[in-house]
Amino acid sequence: MRRFRDPLVISFQGLLIAASMLLAFWVRFDFSVPKTELIVIPAALAIAVPLKLLMFLLGGLHRDSWRHAALQDLTRIGVVNFVASILASLALVISIGPAFPRSVYAIDMLICFLLSAGARFTLRLYNEIPGPKRANSKGILIYGTGSTGRTLLREIRSNPGLGIQVIGFINDDPSKRTLRIMDMPVLGGGRDIAHIVHRYEDRGMKIDQVILAMPSASGRQMREAHANCRGAGVQCRTIPSIGDLLNGKYLSDQLRNISLEDLLGREQIRLEEDRIQESIAGKSILITGAAGSIGSELCRQTAAFSPARLVILDRAESDLFEIDQELKRKYPDLDIVPVIADIRDTTRISEVVRGHGIKSIYHAAAYKHVPLMEAHILEAVRNNVLGTRNLVDVARQCRVSSFVMISSDKAVNPTSVMGVTKRISELIVSAESNAKDNATNFVSVRFGNVLESNGSVVPTFRAQIAAGGPVTLTHPDMRRYFMSIREAVQLVLQASTMGKGSNIFVLDMGEPVKIMDLAHNMIHLAGLVPDEDIEIRITGMRPGEKLFEEIALEGENILPTHHEKIRIFKGTDIERQFLFSWLSHLESIIEQRDEKEVLQHLAKLVPEYKGRETQKPGDAADMPSDNAEIPALNLRRVAGLSPL
Numbered sequence: 001m002r003r004f005r006d007p008l009v010i011s012f013q014g015l016l017i018a019a020s021m022l023l024a025f026w027v028r029f030d031f032s033v034p035k036t037e038l039i040v041i042p043a044a045l046a047i048a049v050p051l052k053l054l055m056f057l058l059g060g061l062h063r064d065s066w067r068h069a070a071l072q073d074l075t076r077i078g079v080v081n082f083v084a085s086i087l088a089s090l091a092l093v094i095s096i097g098p099a100f101p102r103s104v105y106a107i108d109m110l111i112c113f114l115l116s117a118g119a120r121f122t123l124r125l126y127n128e129i130p131g132p133k134r135a136n137s138k139g140i141l142i143y144g145t146g147s148t149g150r151t152l153l154r155e156i157r158s159n160p161g162l163g164i165q166v167i168g169f170i171n172d173d174p175s176k177r178t179l180r181i182m183d184m185p186v187l188g189g190g191r192d193i194a195h196i197v198h199r200y201e202d203r204g205m206k207i208d209q210v211i212l213a214m215p216s217a218s219g220r221q222m223r224e225a226h227a228n229c230r231g232a233g234v235q236c237r238t239i240p241s242i243g244d245l246l247n248g249k250y251l252s253d254q255l256r257n258i259s260l261e262d263l264l265g266r267e268q269i270r271l272e273e274d275r276i277q278e279s280i281a282g283k284s285i286l287i288t289g290a291a292g293s294i295g296s297e298l299c300r301q302t303a304a305f306s307p308a309r310l311v312i313l314d315r316a317e318s319d320l321f322e323i324d325q326e327l328k329r330k331y332p333d334l335d336i337v338p339v340i341a342d343i344r345d346t347t348r349i350s351e352v353v354r355g356h357g358i359k360s361i362y363h364a365a366a367y368k369h370v371p372l373m374e375a376h377i378l379e380a381v382r383n384n385v386l387g388t389r390n391l392v393d394v395a396r397q398c399r400v401s402s403f404v405m406i407s408s409d410k411a412v413n414p415t416s417v418m419g420v421t422k423r424i425s426e427l428i429v430s431a432e433s434n435a436k437d438n439a440t441n442f443v444s445v446r447f448g449n450v451l452e453s454n455g456s457v458v459p460t461f462r463a464q465i466a467a468g469g470p471v472t473l474t475h476p477d478m479r480r481y482f483m484s485i486r487e488a489v490q491l492v493l494q495a496s497t498m499g500k501g502s503n504i505f506v507l508d509m510g511e512p513v514k515i516m517d518l519a520h521n522m523i524h525l526a527g528l529v530p531d532e533d534i535e536i537r538i539t540g541m542r543p544g545e546k547l548f549e550e551i552a553l554e555g556e557n558i559l560p561t562h563h564e565k566i567r568i569f570k571g572t573d574i575e576r577q578f579l580f581s582w583l584s585h586l587e588s589i590i591e592q593r594d595e596k597e598v599l600q601h602l603a604k605l606v607p608e609y610k611g612r613e614t615q616k617p618g619d620a621a622d623m624p625s626d627n628a629e630i631p632a633l634n635l636r637r638v639a640g641l642s643p644l
Helices: 001-026 041-058 071-095 102-128 147-158 192-202 219-232 242-247 258-266 272-280 293-303 317-328 344-356 371-373 377-397 417-433 457-466 485-495 515-525 578-594 597-604
Strands: 137-143 165-169 184-188 209-212 234-237 284-288 308-312 334-340 360-363 401-408 442-447 471-473 503-507 536-538 557-561 566-570
Touching: 001 293, 041 071, 071 102, 071 219, 102 360, 137 147, 137 192, 137 401, 137 557, 147 165, 165 192, 165 536, 184 209, 184 293, 192 219, 192 272, 219 234, 219 334, 234 308, 284 293, 293 308, 293 317, 293 360, 293 485, 308 317, 317 334, 344 377, 371 377, 371 417, 377 401, 377 578, 401 417, 401 485, 417 442, 417 578, 417 597, 442 485, 457 515, 471 515, 485 503, 485 566, 578 597
Parallel strands: 137 165, 137 209, 165 184, 209 234, 284 308, 284 360, 308 334, 360 401, 401 442, 442 503, 471 536
Antiparallel strands: 503 566, 557 566
């Protein structure tokens, strides 16, 4: 529409100019133009319309935003219209002479100004007229009728998507109690808030918040206003003045720096919130690994869909305490149950699931740090594989409605202990979904790397930059897929409504990013120069690392879904009895503490696993070809962005 806007506006202005000339003749001759005067109208239009339209273009009137028309625009419209009318009048005098009625010049100038200004303000009025109150919109009172309060009202009216309905103004000045400001009533003073809230509740209109638009108020006035709101039982919030924002007083609170998510340029995924709401609302939900990066974000987003009970399980007590307190502050009416437990303890997990009537499980508990798990093989296998087996068994026995496991792209052609344990976890989830007596919807969700997650590359680089360097990379050609924590969790919630068993869901993760480019851009965003202010040091690949992560195994069928950003990777099925036998043997090997035999046993189930015994540095399978184009996260691609 932007391409067609200017031609449409220019054409409309031409119609206004022609209409003003015709109306001027009509008014001049008392609404009945003699036939003797009609003959000059075509010639007058042929001269006046193109000449005045040219002046309107030179004056830039076609670039105005009509829906935001302000009083300041009237001056420019008046000046441009005056100059255009004078020039058109001179041209008409020269071309037509005395045959053209002289009074029409002045009438035309007045009508043209009224039509040009009126069209703009009519559109603004249309956009600012409050619509009917939506069922889910918040009702608010604006405390203060000054410039900040009026600006807030105008902004809310012009953005119906905010879901806010202004009920009226509050002002402590008695002389303003009966006024209407911008067609909004002043309902009373601060001490009347409780009465106003109850009065509108009786009318079926709930007032949720009072916005204090009084940036110049004294401390006493602010305390009194807050006390009045508290006494009325409504939330009280405040905003800074426009002047404070321009002077930078609150700028740090209102603006944010360019983020890595901006540089990645990822589009926000579309969520089917109705389906997610249906799958969560009123049900008892269990989230394992609730204190971790993904788990804690799962808690936040799940809580927003009003479950009957949210059970958050982790064995890290301090971190679990933090997310528990955060959720209880934000959702005081939600039944939140923190549980200290280990997923390797089947009896404890069964107690939790049965005791709280769990209907859905989001399994985010796992050991995920690749190099660390290479040094702690038995712990990685016990937690990631046997822990998942325990949860799946309990979910099936308790007939839980849905089970969603968080997997990783490192499960594809794994070269690490962490990756192969995730692949086996996927196989366990898929196999269980094929059981004859199964009543649970088992699915897995595969992620790329998650920005800002604990121990990931972004906070590591940030800490290294803050320390003055060096920023360490294991290989200059290392590439990874990235998504935000919010994106990853949205995929989990969406997948929980889409799975039909044996499915592995993967988000369309776009192009992989070179870690070298990521390091360069983070240094630039810190206002520094790579390899001048901050050294970038190559340290060599660590055990279990791959140069390039994949998202699908050979032989998996890539299937579309009704969601444009989500695909299904359908793998080959595995016999449950064979898997049970394999797991039983795995437990006995773990008891013997034989790491080498454990790795060999993992490779029997996942033959594509390239363990540390077989992996060679610079393996051709992991090396990009010399001609391969590696997508770069280029700072200069962001329009108008320069190193900070």
